[in-house]
Amino acid sequence: MPDRLSGLGVSPGAGAGPVRTIAGAVPEPPAGERHGGDAAAETARALAALEEVAADLEKRGDRAGGEARDVLAAQAMMARDPGLAELAGQKIADGGSAPRAVYEAFGVFRDMLAGAGDYMAARVADLDDIRDRTVAVLRGLPMPGVPDSDEPFVLVARDLAPADTALLDPAKVVAFVTEEGGPTSHTAILARSMGVPAVVACPGCTALAEGTVVLVDGGSGDVRPDPSAEEVARARAVAGARSAALAATGPGTTADGHAVPLLANVGGPQDVAAALEHGAEGVGLFRTEFLFLDRTTPPGEDEQEAAYRAVLEAFPYVAVRTLDAGADKPLGFLPATGEEPNPALGERGLRMLRRHPEVLAGQLAALARAARGLPVELLVMAPMVADAAEAREFTETCRTAGITRAGVMIEIPAAALRARDLAAEAAFFSIGTNDLAQYAFAADRQLGALSRLQDPWQPALLDLVALTAEGAGGKPCGVCGEAAGDPALACVLTGLGVTSLSMSPPALRAVRAALAAHTLDQCRHAATAARTAHNADEARQAAREALPGLTALGL
Amino acid sequence: MAERRVTVQTEAGLHARPAALFVQAATKAPMDVSVGRPDADPVNAKSILLVIGLDVRHGEEIVISAEGDGADAALDELVATVTANGA
Incomplete structure (x- = not known):
């Protein structure tokens, strides 16, 4: 066993525990596979496997309650x-x-259910899960999905999909380590939202033996098997000092009183509580996809209004992003957009909404109604805006719907380069650093192999942020990508002229502490130092040297 | 052969929790029990997959049938699972 593995730390903190690995997909038993001749024994084996799976599901249900x-x-x-x-x-x-007989029998029911509506489609996923569990039992393979464990563990996987983590018990996971993934992969975002340390793009981690105790440092990216008690204690002490520094509350401001509103990214009314708990001053990114995905009929305006209102009534300031869907996230109730070889470069975001103006109009009408009578400042912004003409069209559409504060997401390098033109048409900017990096570096967000290019410290990305903030010409220019949740980078963004920072709620405290420890001049100095560097690592290091408060806070 | 013709009153129809309660009750019955729409082929009421596959919605009519000792009592119990509101 190697005495140290190394990956990319994407969610800070230290965690130690035994390794539990998520098994990969269960392979389909080959068509035509036959048994040895004893049909009765084979049937008994199949029934026993089904019963074992049923009993295990029941046991897990009883424990979960x-x-x-x-x-x-x-x-x-x-x-x-x-x-x-x-x-x-x-x-x-x-x-x-x-295995083959069970697989095919599930297939018959799967086909029967797959044709029907929403509820049935969810049952198809259930059936696939039960089928894979049964085949795994018959083959002697590890159970697919998140492992079951009575004690807290370090979750290790090649990569994590949302389906893997839906049933995850946050109290049971002390850290995440994945072989694939980058700073904006699902694992990284989930870990930060749970406040659990995570290391991604860590080669060799899936070879760690089940149950090996590892110490995971989500800041440095170190994964150390069989750590000494001292090492674990030291890592935890640093993490403890850090958490003590994070207890402060209140609005975001630099040491010399320059206000930087600290906002939350939310994905629906269910995230309101966490945002409030971590002291968000408002919502800088309200994603609305939850209302539209996985359904065969469009949500009605009443349903939308109720969901929007639940968020609008909780905060004094909310920036809503209109539906961001495309070929990679198709909507069941719209005609298929046809095969797109590069969905990230296809008809997504505003481009898709321009093709289906009724969806945008319905969303804007519901938003306007939801905000009526509330003391909230409602801002609405379009994703994937490329130029001033698109910004103008969106602003006009919003005005028709009675929404006066219409802005644009800056995610496309062309929009950043011509920010001045867009600022003439939009009331505000919100920079989506994840997509901006993806498009600036031509590097897919999901590919661990390209995570170096997804690094938000890349000086080229910082240049684009600076250009955008400058082009905003005094209009609000926020950042709502994952970069805003990095305490050092938050100071640098502030120094670049960004006016508000929006992040997953658990990141708010560290960012608040980092800002409060430095003056605006120090932030500007750090920003200049970072932009003067020639690569991401140098930029990170140069900025940290200019921000002495970070080390003292253990950030 | 005893049978009951009943309108499904549960909000979710014969899906989700009502379907599970219905099939649980059918499974407890010692005899074969079937369920279906009037004038259509019925299915085994002890099979959750076949029952939800019927895709019976709130307000639709179903026919439940069973034969043998205790059939009436079993059917009454099954009817209760789809007419009891709040289930």
Whole structure:
């Protein structure tokens, strides 16, 4: 075993615990695979596997309690379904192996359910999960999905998909380590939102033996197997000092009183509580996709209004991003956009909304109604705006709907380069650093191999931010990408002229502490130092040297 | 052969929790139990997958049937799972 693995630290803090690995996908049993000849024994094997899966689901449900108990109990019933068992038995009688027969029997029910509406589509995913669990039992493979554990563990995976983490118990995970992924991958975002340390792009981590205790430093990116008690204690002491520094509350401001509103990124009404708890002064990015994805009919204006109102009534200031969908996130109720070889470069964001103006109009009308009578300052912004003409068109559409504060996301390098032109048409800017980096460096956000290019400290990205802030010409210019949640980078962005910072709520405290420890002049000096550097590492180092308060705070 | 013709009153129809309660009740019954729409082929009421596959919505009519000792009691219990509101 190597005595140290190294990756990219994407969520700071230290965590130590035994490794639990998420198993990869369960392979489909080959078509035509046959059993040895004893159909009765093979059928018994299939039934025993189904029962084992059902019992395991029930056990997990009982332990989880609440709503999860009902959900898992219903899944257990599916595993024990007599219709399914009968069908699998027939296929075994015809000579099929137990794994293949089970796989095909699930397939028959899958096809039956797949044709119907929303509720059924969710059941199809349940069925696939039960099928994979059963095949895994029959093959002696590890169970797919998030491992089950009574003690807190370090979750190790090649990469994590949202489906893997939906049932994750935040109290059980002390750290994440993945082989793939970059600073804006799902793992990184999830870890920061949970406030759990994470290291991504860490080669070799999936080879760590199950149960090996590792110490994970989500700041430096170090993963150390079998750490000494001293090392764990030291890492925890630093993490402790840091958390003590984060207890402060109040609005964001530099040491000399320059106000930098600290805002939250939220994905729906369910995130309001966390944003308030971490002291967000408002919402800098309200993602609205949750209302539109995974459904076959568009949400009505009443449903939208209620969801928007739940967020608008909780804060004095909310910037809503209109629907950001495209070929990579297709909407069930709109005609397919056709095959796009590069969905990130295709008809997504505002481009998709221009093709379906009724979706945008419905969203704006619902927003205007939701804000009526509330003391909130409502701002609405369009994703994927490329030039001034698109900004003007969006502003006019908003005005028609009765929304006066219409702004644009700056995610496309062309928009950053011509920020001055766009500022003439838009009331404010919000820089999405994740997409801006992806497009500036032609580097897919999801590819761990390209994470170096996704580094928000790249001087080229800082240049684009500076150009945008300057082009804003006094209009508000916020940052709502993951970069805003990095305490050192938050100071640099402030020094570049960014006027507000929006991030996942758990990052707010560290950013507040970092800003309060430095003057605006120090931030400007750090920004200049970073832009003078020739690569991301040098920029990070130069900025940190100009921001002495960070080390003292353990940030 | 005993049967009950009943309008499904649960908000979720014969899906989600009502479907689970219905199938649980059917599974407890010692005899075969079937369920379906009137004038359509019924399915095994002990199979959650076949039952939700019927895609019965709130307000639709279903026919539940069973045969043998205790069939009436079993059917009454099944009817209760789809007519009890708040389930």
